[in-house]
Amino acid sequence: MLGGDFFSKAPRLTAWLLLGSWLLTSTLLLGMPWISQIGNKYVMSQSSHYGDLGSSCTLSIYTPGIKCANGDNIIELALAQNRTWLCACQQGLFGDSICPVQFSGFSVSWFISSGPSNGIVWGLGCVQLLAGFWHAEYMELRYNPSPFWKEVGLWTMVIGVAGYCLLNTFSTCLMNHVHVGFSVVMEFGCGVHWVANALIVRIYDGDRKHFCASLLPAVFVWVFVILQNLCGVMSCWLCKWCCTWGYWFFETLSIMIIFGMPVYMVWVVGIPLPMSRETKNRLLEARKSGDGTASAR
Numbered sequence: 470m471l472g473g474d475f476f477s478k479a480p481r482l483t484a485w486l487l488l489g490s491w492l493l494t495s496t497l498l499l500g501m502p503w504i505s506q507i508g509n510k511y512v513m514s515q516s517s518h519y520g521d522l523g524s525s526c527t528l529s530i531y532t533p534g535i536k537c538a539n540g541d542n543i544i545e546l547a548l549a550q551n552r553t554w555l556c557a558c559q560q561g562l563f564g565d566s567i568c569p570v571q572f573s574g575f576s577v578s579w580f581i582s583s584g585p586s587n588g589i590v591w592g593l594g595c596v597q598l599l600a601g602f603w604h605a606e607y608m609e610l611r612y613n614p615s616p617f618w619k620e621v622g623l624w625t626m627v628i629g630v631a632g633y634c635l636l637n638t639f640s641t642c643l644m645n646h647v648h649v650g651f652s653v654v655m656e657f658g659c660g661v662h663w664v665a666n667a668l669i670v671r672i673y674d675g676d677r678k679h680f681c682a683s684l685l686p687a688v689f690v691w692v693f694v695i696l697q698n699l700c701g702v703m704s705c706w707l708c709k710w711c712c713t714w715g716y717w718f719f720e721t722l723s724i725m726i727i728f729g730m731p732v733y734m735v736w737v738v739g740i741p742l743p744m745s746r747e748t749k750n751r752l753l754e755a756r757k758s759g760d761g762t763a764s765a766r
Contacts, residue, residue: 601629632652
């Protein structure tokens with residue numbers, strides 16, 4: 470049984486766990502530019518605690534070729550903060566936020582390029598990933614779709630989760646093309662998964678609220694993905710905010726929606742995730758009796 474007896478016997482606890490982890494993840498994603506400044510300065514101040522191996526962030530602001538992609542002066546910005554160092558690829562607690570050094574501007578992937586930040590984001594998001602499979606189980610028991618739709622619903626979820634896990638394995642500053650490739654896999658898998666769920670609800674005469682809850686967020690995710698990529702290639706002469714923060718901002722919104730889907734299903738639509746044994750039995754009995762409108766609440 471997905472989730473185990475502990476979760477199934479405490480659905481209200483799971484609901485609060487989903488909401489809490491999503492709020493923490495969203496706060497972390499939205500606060501990354503400021504958390505990066507605080508966290509990296511703290512790590513630098515604690516360097517002597519690690520066997521006197523030297524600074525955690527070792528890139529000098531005077532390194533030839535290092536410059537801000539948005540046209541700012543990186544030396545002036547650093548000296549204004551009483552710094553002569555930068556956190557390079559996979560250094561520090563979070564990616565440096567003094568100014569974007571990538572052409573596309575800041576991104577979530579840049580901020581989580583280090584091991585600690587990557588682990589924090591992945592750890593907070595694992596509950597939402599698990600809840601996606603709980604919802605897939607609910608869809609199968611509630612609507613009893615055809616084998617084709619069952620496979621589409623399951624494997625698109627698997628593809629989306631696999632893409633998420635693999636993109637976190639290859640940092641954007643070390644293996645950018647591989648990282649971007651798995652990002653596309655995640656967005657494609659998750660987007661198609663929720664559209665497939667909406668079609669299942671529609672085909673099998675499900676609740677309208679459940680249909681809208683599955684379809685609209687997927688549409689918004691794809692809209693935000695398009696906007697983030699437009700900002701990633703936009704010239705700073707046209708919009709400096711876009712070429713600096715736009716990619717990160719819209720990427721953050723799309724991730725918040727993907728991670729927030731299980732929360733929305735539980736708190737707004739009213740779907741118990743994960744289902745208790747009694748709920749599963751009730752849905753199975755409704756399937757046997759031919760009552761496709763039985764509620765799982």
